[in-house]
Amino acid sequence: MSIWGTNPAAEGGVCRLTAVDISGRHERDGRYLMVCAAVGVETKADAVDAVGAMEFDVLDTEREPRFEVVVDTVSRAVSRLDSDATVVAEKGEFYNKPDWIVEGALGTGFKYVETIGERKAVGVAHHAAYAVRNLLLRHDI
Amino acid sequence: MRNDTAVLVKRVDSGEDASLDEIRDLARAAGYDIVGEVTQSRQQDSAYEIGRGKVGELRALVERVDASKVVFDNELGPYQVYNLGNEIGVEVDDRFTLILEIFGDRAGSRKAQLQVELAELKYELPRADAKANLANRDERPGFMGLGEYDEKRKSDMEDRISRIRDELGSLSERDEAWRRERRRSGFELVALAGYTNAGKSTLMRSLADVDEASNHPDIDDTAESRNELFTTLGTTTRRMDVPGRNVLLSDTVGFISDLPHWLVQSFESTLDEVYLADLVLLVVDASDPVEEMREKLVTCHDTLWERVEAPVVTVLNKADLLDEDELAKRVEAVRYLAPDPVVVSAVEGDSLDELVGRVKDELPDWERETVELPMSDDGMSTVSWLYDTAEVLDVEYGERIRVEFKARDEIIAKARNRSPLETETVAAR
Structure with a gap:
């Protein structure tokens, strides 16, 4: 079959991923209130196809977060999803460390965002983490 | 275009790609004759970007080849530009000032x-x-008008x-009004997007309906297609021949890697043509090496993701430069970023029919509608208008005119207003 013209993908090009984002990596009133959201998603290259379960992990600390702390927080949120899907995040989330280092630290498949769909999925996780953190701050939990 | 000479410089962190291919193309696009190149793999020097010893080598090279400018493929801070100009004795630009220079020319x-x-x-x-602070010292090369x-x-x-x-x-509001008017007139907007020099303008020429273009008020003929970066800076719109659809195809500025957010934002008004289209054709140069092709695709996704809502169809262009086996490898290599690409050659006109078919498939569904119109001049005028703006499936002339057609929502709403009787709508597909 010729490669010219259209080349439809198997299974419609849908990927199952866990999108993660952390809100609150900055210091406020002497503490860091970090909320990590892990969101099960199905993405296409150009869109989020479906959003499934969301899980969160909260870290309230006076110490500036380091790579290992971020990895632990993300790991806890991801483990609650009970999914073996590849974790996807923005590059800054893990201090721009190479993806193979992050993958080793998390102990699960990992990649940085590439497609429009992945970036939008991390955007969903960002909104979720941001909203939960605001809720915690508003109610002083 | 200028006829100056330039030496190109690039510093990379250890293990990164020190290729000068892109900055070379950019410098040539800006009209520079490249007379020397320097690369260095090391950590960034806060004062000079490159190491002090390398600065000495660069100065010697600039003197030997009599270069009028040094262009870094890195972002330089104002103090770095000042220090480098001081040491080297000629004007120093970075990647972004070079891009702005090209934009300014075009x-x-x-x-x-x-x-x-x-x-x-x-x-x-x-x-x-920083420049105000430096101005209190004295003026140096690379700080024109300091x-x-x-x-x-x-x-x-x-x-x-x-x-x-x-x-x-104000200009964006005017453009938005045009887009609204085009949609009200039954047009659907398809935008070409992609990395600079992917062949968007050539594809535009191949897909545009030339006869129709000359008759349409929204269409100009400024599309350029040269083997250079940033040949298209504004927006060119032409009618595209898609059976059963009225499509306007827009070609606009190409993307490039490592552009800071402020630079992309500056061109937001032009990029709206892509962001607000009904369908985006993301054009990729399939003849690039696989890794380069992948990186360019990632850059395109990065530029598009925040605002694009329309479906994106990836078009692997320049396929005539590769044999079938090599093409198949490329398709597989970028499958994750482009799961369902269309492989074409804009220059040779190969597989453009498949691309047109795909455009038709991906555009938003049209609804099927039947209206009954009075047998009068107004009724006949509406039939004529429907032939222009919709896909007319059947017309029966009796005491009234019964028209069955498929069209987008805005056209159906207009047709209903012109019809005194009840209408029926079913999904077109």
């Missing part, structure tokens, strides 16, 4: 000129304090940015 329309000026001001603004820098200069720049934003805002 900005033809008022909108393009305003966007370039906005980008230049946004580049300069954070540097204004003496003008003072505190008032910064507030003047902020005022000018505000005025440009206002004017661009």
Whole structure:
């Protein structure tokens, strides 16, 4: 079959991923209130196809977060999803460390965002983490 | 275009790609004759970007080849530009000032000129304090007009940015009104997007309906297609022949890697043509090496993701430059980023029919509608209008005119207003 013209993908090009984002990596009133959201998603290259379960992990600390702390927080949120899907995040989330280092630290498949769909999925996780953190701050939990 | 000579410089962190291919193309696009190249793999030097020893080598090279400018493929801070100009004795630019130089040369329309000026001001603004400080020392190469820098200069720049934003805002509103009017007239908007020099303008020429173009008021004929970066800076719109659909195809500025957010934002008004289209054709140069092709695709996704809502169809162009086996490898290599690509050659016109078919498939569904119109001049006029703006499936003439057609929502709403009787709508597909 010729490669010219259209080349439809198997299974419609849908990927199952866990999108993660952390809100609150900055210091406020002497503490860091970090909320990590892990969101099960199905993405296409150009869109989020479906959003499934969301899980969160909260870290309230006076110490500036380091790579290992971020990895632990993300790991806890991801483990609650009970999914073996590849974790996807923005590059800054893990201090721009190479993806193979992050993958080793998390102990699960990992990649940085590439497609429009992945970036939008991390955007969903960002909104979720941001909203939960605001809720915690508003109610002083 | 200038006829100056330039030496290219690039510093990379250990293990990174030190290729000068892209900055070389950019410098040539800006009209520079490249007379020397220097690369260095090391950590960034805060004062000079490259190591002090390398600065000495660079100075010697510049003197030997009599270069008039040094262009870094890195972002330089104002103190680095000052220090380098001081040491080397010629003007020093970075990647972004070079891009702005090309944009400045090619900005033809008022909108393009305003966007370039906005980008230049946004580049300069954070540097204004440093330059004012340096101006108190003395003027150095690479700091043209440094003496003008003072505190008032910064507030003047902020005022000018505000005025440009206002004017661009007005132009964007005008463009949005045009888009609305085109949609009301039954047109659907397809935009070409992609990395610079992917062949968008050539594809535009191949897909555009030339006969129709000459008759349409929204269409101009400024699309260029040369093997250079940033040949298209404004927006060109032409009618595209898609059976059963009225499609306007737009070609606009190409993307490039590592552009800072402020620079992309400066061209937001032009990029709206892509962001607000009904369908985006993301054009990729399939003849690039696989890794380069993948990186360019990632850059395109990065530029598009925040605002694009329309479906994106990836078009692997320049396929005539590869044999079938090599093409198949490329398709597989970028499958994750482009799961369902269309492989074409715009130059040879190969597989363009498949691309047109795909455009038709991916555009938003049209609804099927039946209207009954009075047998009168007004009724006949509406039938004629439906032939122009919709896909007419059947017309029966009796005491009334019964028209069955498929069209987008806006056209159906208009047709209902012209029909005194009840209408029925079913999904077209």
